[in-house]
Amino acid sequence: MTETEHEHSLYWQPRRAAALIALRQFVPRAGGAYVRERNFDYGPRKRDHVSRLSPWVRVRAISEPEIIRAVCAAHAPTSAEKFIQEVCWRTYWKGWLELRPSVWTDYVQAVRAAKAYWADHPGYVAAINGRTDSPAFNVFLRELLETGYLHNHARMWFASIWIFTLRLPWSLGADLFLRHLLDGDAAVNTLSWRWVAGLQTRGKHYVARADNIAKYTGGRLGEGEALLESPQPMTEEAAMPAPVSLTPLGDCPVAGKAGLIISEDDMSAGRWLPERHQPTAVAGIFPLWAYQEAGAAAPVIAFRQALLKEAVGDGEVWDNRAALAAAVRDWVEGNALDCVIMAEPPVGFGQCVIEPLADILRDLSIPFCRERHPWDDALFPHATHGFFRFRKRLPKIIQPWL
Ligand SMILES: Cc1cc2nc3c(=O)[nH]c(=O)nc-3n(C[C@H](O)[C@H](O)[C@H](O)COP(=O)(O)OP(=O)(O)OC[C@H]3O[C@@H](n4cnc5c(N)ncnc54)[C@H](O)[C@@H]3O)c2cc1C
Numbered sequence: 001m002t003e004t005e006h007e008h009s010l011y012w013q014p015r016r017a018a019a020l021i022a023l024r025q026f027v028p029r030a031g032g033a034y035v036r037e038r039n040f041d042y043g044p045r046k047r048d049h050v051s052r053l054s055p056w057v058r059v060r061a062i063s064e065p066e067i068i069r070a071v072c073a074a075h076a077p078t079s080a081e082k083f084i085q086e087v088c089w090r091t092y093w094k095g096w097l098e099l100r101p102s103v104w105t106d107y108v109q110a111v112r113a114a115k116a117y118w119a120d121h122p123g124y125v126a127a128i129n130g131r132t133d134s135p136a137f138n139v140f141l142r143e144l145l146e147t148g149y150l151h152n153h154a155r156m157w158f159a160s161i162w163i164f165t166l167r168l169p170w171s172l173g174a175d176l177f178l179r180h181l182l183d184g185d186a187a188v189n190t191l192s193w194r195w196v197a198g199l200q201t202r203g204k205h206y207v208a209r210a211d212n213i214a215k216y217t218g219g220r221l222g223e224g225e226a227l228l229e230s231p232q233p234m235t236e237e238a239a240m241p242a243p244v245s246l247t248p249l250g251d252c253p254v255a256g257k258a259g260l261i262i263s264e265d266d267m268s269a270g271r272w273l274p275e276r277h278q279p280t281a282v283a284g285i286f287p288l289w290a291y292q293e294a295g296a297a298a299p300v301i302a303f304r305q306a307l308l309k310e311a312v313g314d315g316e317v318w319d320n321r322a323a324l325a326a327a328v329r330d331w332v333e334g335n336a337l338d339c340v341i342m343a344e345p346p347v348g349f350g351q352c353v354i355e356p357l358a359d360i361l362r363d364l365s366i367p368f369c370r371e372r373h374p375w376d377d378a379l380f381p382h383a384t385h386g387f388f389r390f391r392k393r394l395p396k397i398i399q400p401w402l
Contacts, residue, residue: 010044011148012055012182014306016267023070026051026116031079038082041151041217043141050151051083054183057090060268061307064091064375065401072402078312085391088398090188091375092390094346095383097187098376099243101347103307107190110152110171118172123219127166128176136213137161137226138222148182148299153216159196164231170197180297186348198233200310201386202240205233246377249296249344252369254276257329258340261285263303265350266343267311273341274361274373275364284308285324285357286318290349321356328360346376 012018029049037049038281056062060242064087071080075380086154097104122180130141144150150158155177160172174193191200198205209229212220255265262269267319273279306320318327332340346352352382354370361368372380378397380388382390 004395010085010146012052014057015304015310016061016307019053019062022051022053022056022395023043023062023067026053027074028085031075032121034080037084038086039153039216041153042138042150043217043220049188052149054090054305055149056307057087058183058185059304059307060266060373061263061311063268063373064088064270068398068401077402083198084398085394087378088391088394089245089387090185091379092383092387093191094187094376094389095380096191097347098246098380099383100241101244102241103194104190104347105173106187107174110169114169114172117167124164124168124172127162127168130160132166133226134161135224136217139165139221143176145181145297148180148297148303149346152180155192156196157204157208157213159193160206161227163197164205164207165228165247170199171195174367175294179295180300183304184296184299184300187346199236202235203233205231207231246372246380247344249370249372252339252341252367252371257281257336259283259335259337259340261342261354262308262311262315262346263342263350264308265345265348267359269313269343270313270374273343274369277341279341281331281337282312282315282333284312284315285351285353286317287321287352288319289321290352294349314364325357325360325363328357329364329367332361332364332366337366339369341369342375343372344370344372369385 025048028205030051042048050069053062053067057064057067067087071083074080077084081381116384127137127141130138130145132138137158140154141151143154146156159170159173159177162168168277170193174189174209178186178189179195195199196206207229209225210222210227211220258277258279259281260270260273260277260283262282262284270282286305288301288305305317305319316327316331318324320327331337340357342357345354358368360394380399382397383394
């Protein structure tokens with residue numbers, strides 16, 4: 001894809017080169033222009049005022065340090081502060097959930113229960129088919145299904161209308177996003193929906209208003225909306241769980257031949273783990289079975305599978321749960337491996353590969369070493385309280401990457 005084709009494309013190419021082009025094109029706009037324009041949603045054909053990097057960042061086809069370094073090379077840190085904060089907001093949500101994994105398991109259970117009850121409910125069926133009384137909501141739904149992306153402001157309006165005007169369970173809205181967004185992420189998505197509902201920052205919710213939609217869509221939408229504009233925030237009985245410590249990962253032996261497994265959660269692992277272990281074989285793992293069970297949209301699966309294939313190069317990619325044990329054994333034995341290394345997947349569906357891999361490797365008496373990306377390792381422990389406390393510490397914490 002050429003630079004011009006990228007600029008005008010509605011879609012995301014599953015290649016790292018496309019992410020690097022997107023970053024290069026966006027960098028000049030990451031300063032004051034981003035601050036002024038980032039809240040406007042002019043529709044899918046005019047998006048160059050935001051980076052559109054999220055689908056690639058989701059799987060680390062491009063990493064947070066790479067983005068921040070490129071932006072800081074072109075702007076004074078104060079001028080790019082807002083953009084850098086947004087990139088780190090994502091890390092904050094991921095760290096927050098890592099320290100409170102029960103919020104994710106509660107969400108998964110809530111989706112299961114809500115689906116059983118709401119599957120045929122006319123309000124839910126109308127919403128997921130874009131046939132509600134809110135014209136803006138219907139437009140966003142179609143855009144989500146067609147492109148796998150929504151502007152941040154559209155996500156906020158959509159979630160707010162879903163929860164307060166349509167009175168549907170927030171967990172089902174989060175599930176719809178997670179299944180269709182190319183950047184769908186367990187932490188960012190779940191916690192953003194909770195934030196809109198008023199569950200994340202207790203008593204503070206986000207209310208979509210017709211005049212705000214009209215203003216920030218440049219008059220494209222907002223007319224004919226009958227939104228509930230003074231709802232109460234949602235509440236829940238349970239107290240917010242206290243943060244736990246990050247799962248300790250233990251020391252990895254460095255002797256002998258190491259095999260690297262790359263997962264869909266960190267496709268940059270082939271760039272940072274080899275610094276320490278120099279693997280002699282590389283393979284990929286994609287939990288297709290979990291994606292299918294969750295009802296993920298085909299374009300999301302295809303996008304991530306293609307990026308993983310690219311990251312793994314000549315290596316094989318395992319996506320069949322039933323054939324996993326035999327494939328791993330053949331790979332370990334065929335390459336005479338002494339240990340296997342992998343980037344630790346964060347809280348979310350991606351973790352479902354750990355248990356089977358650990359069992360298979362234990363049977364083969366092969367050490368299975370997992371390491372956390374240095375960025376996560378440095379930033380996650382600071383996500384104990386609110387974002388503002390985290391943000392204050394950022395300049396110092398991210399200094400080593402600049
Ligand atoms: C209800 C709801 C659900 C969301 N679900 C997801 C999700 O599943 N995955 C996801 O990556 N983002 C999610 N977001 C956050 C945000 O909407 C997207 O990250 C952003 O729109 C991506 O577009 P961009 O890359 O052009 O962002 P830019 O504005 O260019 O920002 C650069 C990067 O910063 C990060 N970022 C930007 N805004 C936010 C934000 N509000 N919160 C956290 N990180 C941010 C993203 O990694 C993004 O790529 C959600 C927001 C809401 C309100």
